[in-house]
Amino acid sequence: MEDVHGRSGLAFPMTLVVMQGLILIIWTLYGSYAPDAEGTAPSPSSSSYTATTLYQSWLGVHIMMLFGFGNLMTFMHRHGYSASGYTFLVTCLGLQWCVIMYAFWHGLLGEGKLRGPTLDMTMLFQGDFGVAAVLISFGALIGKISPTQLMVLCFLEIIVYAASEAFVSEVLRAEDVGGSMVIHTFGAYFGLASSYVVTLPSMVLDGLDKENRASYTSDMFAMIGTLFLFLYWPSFNAGLLDSATNQQERALVNTVLSLAASCLATFLFSKGLRGHFSMVDIQNATLAGGVAIGSTCNMELGPGGALMVGLAADGFGWREGMGEEEEEE
């Protein structure tokens, strides 16, 4: 039986070959560039839009995936090394797969027919959003599943994620610009549900708790991850919004204010209730502030409203967090 580091067996290479093979065949037979990435004609989009601008925002999201989400997990000292590698694995696999599923479900639910995947910067955004959902789920499963199981999780979750996302936007026609519902909440519950199913009994009995403590080095890496999350969250929330109207700028500044308020509130709770600053708390506050403002960040909340969303998010987050009582050295 494969252990958590997946050191033996043919399961991993065979699973990877099958998945990458399937993805390659679909992209080769049915895939194409989107119109704005094809041919040599001038870009059909407006002059205020360039691929580079979109690419820079996407870079921020990609940095969040590889650094932020990966390094939050390296907090768990012993898992640090594998957590970063597994994040890489999920990102490379999920990105390719999620663009296919996005086209499939949006074609089916939106136009009632099958549609091949198209490729441009916007689709890379959609691909990373699916990766985000899987990485959030992975947070509930780290140390409990093998690399092979992680790939299977990634493959299956993205099918369900893309169906859910297409249902919300094509059928319900609901707006969820920052993906608070379809990405973050979905990913969290999918991960919790999976953790009841996919568990290696030997690992749970093993003393995992003692591996969950912080060291100076892993704290520092977690800090780097937290800073990147804090820095690039506005890219995540506002990157795909129309830059020709004012709502993109509003989404950016609302997210920045909400994050600042949420983190300040955490300094309050962290010292008030624990007696000292905790790195974990700042991480949780960043996540809470970014997710809370996500769905409404493009609306006219007013600066005061954005601050209140951040402050409230942190209050709620703390009611959850205190149960865990993370202890640092």
Added chain:
Amino acid sequence: MEDVHGRSGLAFPMTLVVMQGLILIIWTLYGSYAPDAEGTAPSPSSSSYTATTLYQSWLGVHIMMLFGFGNLMTFMHRHGYSASGYTFLVTCLGLQWCVIMYAFWHGLLGEGKLRGPTLDMTMLFQGDFGVAAVLISFGALIGKISPTQLMVLCFLEIIVYAASEAFVSEVLRAEDVGGSMVIHTFGAYFGLASSYVVTLPSMVLDGLDKENRASYTSDMFAMIGTLFLFLYWPSFNAGLLDSATNQQERALVNTVLSLAASCLATFLFSKGLRGHFSMVDIQNATLAGGVAIGSTCNMELGPGGALMVGLAADGFGWREGMGEEEEEE
């Protein structure tokens, strides 16, 4: 009495609640979006300007605040952990407060009346400039003041900083694009002055010097901070300049050349006078080269002129620095 880590007392939470409460009330009652972040009409600005472009430059400044300025301080090994946390605290608090003060003083000195704060990407730049001044002052005070005192410093310094900045630009009508005078010089002297006033006697008597030495890990983090300063300083100097004329590009390339020359000169002095490369020297050279070119970076210095500014900056910086004689392991 609260110690330097602020482990006891109600002073910290109460100060934070009062400050964040005051800021929240002002933003809610008097704050609003700037025209380019309000409504759903197309952006009034020219087509070559998008909020995302400005946001990307602002991101560089924000990275400098959280990584560069914070990690320079982590050079002091034992303070590394708290220095990063305190940088976070100052950034979240100062950003919100400085935009309010900016509107207040520019309204008073520029238009002779009170003005409520407005929010858009440009204002987030102005907010981070105030944060920069406080973080520079903090460099002279680290290890000597408690978190509560740091918040009070942040609150008061930003009032004076914003008044000074508004006076220079509205009354003197002087140009200081990179903020060399109103941000860097102001912050340094404010910090030096404060260090005579706000000092915990017990901490100074304590053997701080032995905590000031480098370790391999903290050196590496200082290196990361230095690299980010070196990389993003052009964003700091040129981010707010008009991109419709050529002066923004000139400011960018002038700053890049000045930084390169300043760092090369440091390799010379560092080896020539010390006999080996010192990480601290490269940090100081980056700061010197970036600050020196700041006020004049948009002018037609010529490429040779930009190089000379960087080389000269480093020479002057070294006369100061040699007194310290930092020793590394």
Added chain:
Amino acid sequence: MEDVHGRSGLAFPMTLVVMQGLILIIWTLYGSYAPDAEGTAPSPSSSSYTATTLYQSWLGVHIMMLFGFGNLMTFMHRHGYSASGYTFLVTCLGLQWCVIMYAFWHGLLGEGKLRGPTLDMTMLFQGDFGVAAVLISFGALIGKISPTQLMVLCFLEIIVYAASEAFVSEVLRAEDVGGSMVIHTFGAYFGLASSYVVTLPSMVLDGLDKENRASYTSDMFAMIGTLFLFLYWPSFNAGLLDSATNQQERALVNTVLSLAASCLATFLFSKGLRGHFSMVDIQNATLAGGVAIGSTCNMELGPGGALMVGLAADGFGWREGMGEEEEEE
């Protein structure tokens, strides 16, 4: 005789003074801003182009130089500290020098006359491309040459690099958008050739192999470097392409897909042939995937084609890599 850390002798400061002096004189006497960085008139370029957009892409390339290329080398534990410093040295020196050589050779081979260097964001790109070639060569020489020898290598290699690059583009009129041939292949062979010539015999006899092993900390820094390479490689390949046509967006998405496929394939080989994940393999895969797609990234390969390039690149890379048999703790 100067040792590998260059602790003694006047060779280093004198070499640096002569080189920086020569560069300063050339820039001062013959250098000028390019038209788009001069004067106060509106930028002559199209409205969809701004200096900031180009600057953001260039930042990615600069990050690759300072973080990625530097930290790949820190994998070698004992050299980590000096490798980062030397990368800094090469970047600051090579950037200034390569822009001069670019103008010289393009003037000579393209227009048949001498041309003074011009400065704008595009030229900073060209400067960093030369730095990339030197850093690649340095990878074959680390631990074997002194800082002084490194500066001489940088100076000479850039003369040859710029001549080769100008020959390919001006005389052969061949397109090599990502520089796979003129930068990466050139740099690798120049480094290999140099390693036969410039070697300190004492260092080679010394037990360098035992310094070549990984530690947890240096692995983590290598991981950060790898992530930055993976993230910013699209900037390297597509940054200078015309954003008014669709080929820039195509180059961006092709590079992203190729990198993802190349890294996935490495997970396969790394586990299949070694039995565990290796950080070095992911680094090599990123390099292989980015270089392989470089020359053709703007062409209409189709999404499937881009994936195949990445997968094939990794296969070839592995045939080379297995000979080394890097061992990790």
